[in-house]
Amino acid sequence: MYLLAIAVILTALKYFEIGPVANMDWWWILGFYGATIVWWAWADATGYTKRKAMEKMATRKQDRINKNKEALGIAPRKPR
Known part of the structure; x- marks a missing residue:
């Protein structure tokens, strides 16, 4: 859940071009969404x-x- 919160915050910062996140590639932000998916898949698969x-x-x-x-x-x- 923390990864999703970080991803949403980074998305907002990137969209509104705030701070150093404005200069980051979108791939970094999408990586947090991917990490969230991997975490949820692992958590569900292992119980x-x-x-x-x-x-x-x-x-x-x-x-x-x-x-x-x-x-x-x-x-x-x-x-x-």
Whole structure:
């Protein structure tokens, strides 16, 4: 996602001819879009994206369980 943000910012800077980016070739900027595509393809192929989403859901679930236990007056389990 960071690569895409950089690519969009560089595109805007190049289009409006701001700073040193105005003198760069378009190939450099298109390279960031290509790197973004390669990153997303790798992340999807290796399961990185899905694994991160599952970790986030597990953390949210445990936080919710701990919050409910605290509301009931039960001490939450400490993670191992």
